[in-house]
Amino acid sequence: MLRHYICQSFAQAVNLSAEEIFEKDLTLSEIIAISDKLQNSIDLMESFARVANSLKKEYGIQVRLPALSLDTAISEVLEIFLEEAAITSAA
Amino acid sequence: MPTLSLQIPRADIVSQLYPLLANQTCNLVELTWEQHLFHEQRSWSAVSLLQSVNLDALSPIDKANIWNAGRAELTTKPGADRLAHLADAECRRWQDTNPALASVLQACSTWSRYWNEEESFHETTLNHLAHQLGFEPVSDESFLEFRKIFPNDDMLRTLVLLAISEITAMVNYSTCAQLAQDPGLRKLFKQIASDEAQHLSYFISFAKALVDSGEYSPKGAFAITHFFLREDGELQGSQRQKKEQRNTHVNWWDALEYDWDQVPNNLARKQGIIFSVLRQITGIAVHSVNEVEQTWMDLVGC
Numbered sequence: 047m048l049r050h051y052i053c054q055s056f057a058q059a060v061n062l063s064a065e066e067i068f069e070k071d072l073t074l075s076e077i078i079a080i081s082d083k084l085q086n087s088i089d090l091m092e093s094f095a096r097v098a099n100s101l102k103k104e105y106g107i108q109v110r111l112p113a114l115s116l117d118t119a120i121s122e123v124l125e126i127f128l129e130e131a132a133i134t135s136a137a
Numbered sequence: 138m139p140t141l142s143l144q145i146p147r148a149d150i151v152s153q154l155y156p157l158l159a160n161q162t163c164n165l166v167e168l169t170w171e172q173h174l175f176h177e178q179r180s181w182s183a184v185s186l187l188q189s190v191n192l193d194a195l196s197p198i199d200k201a202n203i204w205n206a207g208r209a210e211l212t213t214k215p216g217a218d219r220l221a222h223l224a225d226a227e228c229r230r231w232q233d234t235n236p237a238l239a240s241v242l243q244a245c246s247t248w249s250r251y252w253n254e255e256e257s258f259h260e261t262t263l264n265h266l267a268h269q270l271g272f273e274p275v276s277d278e279s280f281l282e283f284r285k286i287f288p289n290d291d292m293l294r295t296l297v298l299l300a301i302s303e304i305t306a307m308v309n310y311s312t313c314a315q316l317a318q319d320p321g322l323r324k325l326f327k328q329i330a331s332d333e334a335q336h337l338s339y340f341i342s343f344a345k346a347l348v349d350s351g352e353y354s355p356k357g358a359f360a361i362t363h364f365f366l367r368e369d370g371e372l373q374g375s376q377r378q379k380k381e382q383r384n385t386h387v388n389w390w391d392a393l394e395y396d397w398d399q400v401p402n403n404l405a406r407k408q409g410i411i412f413s414v415l416r417q418i419t420g421i422a423v424h425s426v427n428e429v430e431q432t433w434m435d436l437v438g439c
Contacts, residue, residue, distance in 0.1 A: 086290060087381075088360050095437040103439055111430075113369045115379045 048105070052127050055100045056120075059093035060084055067120055074123070075116035087116060097127070107131045142174060151342040152417070154244070155349035159237035168244050176251040179335065181328055183262040189321035192269060198399060199322055202313040204272050206329075207263030209306075209389035210256060211275070211283035216299065217253035219286050221246050224343075227292045231352070241346040242292070248343075252336055259329050266325075287386040293347045293357040297418065300340035301365050304410045305372070305390055307333040308403050337414070344418045355419035359433035362415055366426045372407060 057064040060081040067077060078084045084093065091111070098109040109130040114123060145163060150171060157163050195203075224246035232239040268274060275283075290298075310330035317323040347353040365371040369378055374390035376397055408426070415429070416422045423429050 086288065088290070088294060088364055091364065092356075092360060092437050095434050096439055099434060099437060099439045111367070113367055113379070115381055117382070 048131060049124065049128060051104070052097060052101070052124060055097045056093060059096045060090075068124070071119050071121045073116065074114060074118050074120070077120065078116070094123070101127075101131065105131075107134045109134070142171065147171075147175070151338050152345065154241055154342050155237060155346035158240045158244075158346075159350075165240055165243060165247075169247055172244075172248050172251055175335070176255070179255075179332070181258070183258050183265075186321070186325045186328065187262060187266060187269075190266065190325060191319050191321055194319040195270070195322060196316075196318065199313075199317050199319070200267075200270055200272075201395060201400075202316070202326075203263055203270065203322075204267045205393050205395065206310070206313070207260065207267045208275055208279070208283065209392065210260035210263060211280060212387050212389045212392075213256035213260060214253060215284050215286040215386065216302075217249045217256060219289070220252070220295070220299070221249040223289050223292060223295060224249065235350060235352060238347070238350040238352055241343065241350070245296075245339075245343040248339055252339070255332050255336070259332065262325065263329075283387045283389075283392075285386040291353075291357050293344060293353040294361050296340050296344040296347065297358045297361040297415075300337055300344060300414055300418075301361065301372070301411060302390070303333050303337040303340060304407055304414065305374075306330075307337060308407050308410070312401060312403060341414055341417050348419055354436065355421060356433065356436035358415060358419050359421075359429060359436055362411060362429050363433045366408060366411065366429055372404065372411075374402075376402065 053064040053068050057067055060067070060077060061083040062077070062081055066072075066080075072080075074087070074090055078086065078090055084090055094111050098111060101107045101109055107130075109127055112126055114126075145157065150157065150163075150168070158168075224242045228239045228242035228246060231242065264275065289295075307330050310326050310333060314323050314326035314330060317326055344358065348355055348358070363370075371377075371388070371390065375393045375395075377391075380391050412423055412429075421432060423432055
């Protein structure tokens with residue numbers, strides 16, 4: 047459920063469909079290239095911040111945002127979010 | 138004798154740029170004269186300063202500093218060229234709806250010519266000094282690479298990024314001056330550090346004016362600051378574990394080549410100045426990296 051929520055929140059933040067991003071496992075640079083909401087890595091960082099804020103608001107989960115290179119695949123980012131969420135939930 | 142300067146303290150021109158233009162206390166011709174006056178008053182001779190450097194008295198660290206700084210300064214011309222273009226485009230965007238903001242942006246675009254010229258002294262002086270020391274010249278291929286013009290971004294984010302770049306350069310040059318034993322080289326590094334401090338004050342002024350206009354959210358300023366200060370962020374420069382591979386442009390802080398055990402990076406000092414500058418620009422006080430991140434997250438929202 048959390049996985050689905052993160053995917054949908056991120057897709058909404060970058061104005062793309064979750065299928066387009068996650069089924070193709072796009073890299074961060076590919077997401078910047080095809081999203082009309084993103085110009086560069088700062089915009090992408092803000093999109094992750096929106097997801098983190100939503101998680102905090104909806105689930106009370108605090109996620110720390112990592113610094114990631116643009117060749118990172120979105121599946122890797124998703125796993126980092128889930129790991130962070132698991133740590134907060136266990137605390 | 139005609140009055141040379143406006144009857145407005147320079148500190149007010151820096152900190153009150155938007156209200157000064159919005160209230161029509163001064164106009165662009167007067168501001169441009171102030172820019173010129175300040176530029177001319179601070180001008181220096183590259184030839185004279187170079188002649189005062191005793192090449193035989195320089196240490197290996199001095200030489201590494203000269204070589205790195207000369208190469209890094211190659212990126213300032215594309216930075217200033219981009220600023221002139223971007224600020225003028227933003228000026229046109231606001232001309233009908235916020236003329237005072239359009240004037241701020243035109244003042245910024247106009248000032249970029251002085252910034253460009255002053256930075257050219259740094260670049261050419263240091264690269265010539267490296268040549269005198271027997272370093273292999275920067276290849277034309279590298280020269281072209283370092284001259285690539287940065288992609289455009291939001292105006293406030295651009296100005297804050299340039300402010301942080303100047304902070305980093307200012308602290309680095311001050312460190313170079315402290316390490317230099319030769320009085321001539323020390324004077325040269327101090328002169329360049331002083332120039333970078335003045336450039337910083339301009340970037341603070343323009344960025345603050347954008348925020349004061351109410352048209353630009355402080356979020357942009359915090360986003361860039363977070364980008365630099367976060368764990369393994371840009372402020373770590375070439376010491377970062379993961380450096381972005383890009384072919385669009387060169388960030389000079391990523392291109393430094395040092396034996397880092399021998400050169401202090403002064404991160405705490407740079408961070409302290411960045412917090413102060415962020416407060417001057419946005420009016421929001423922060424005292425730690427975590428506070429920067431939290432404030433930025435709050436400004437981003439859901």
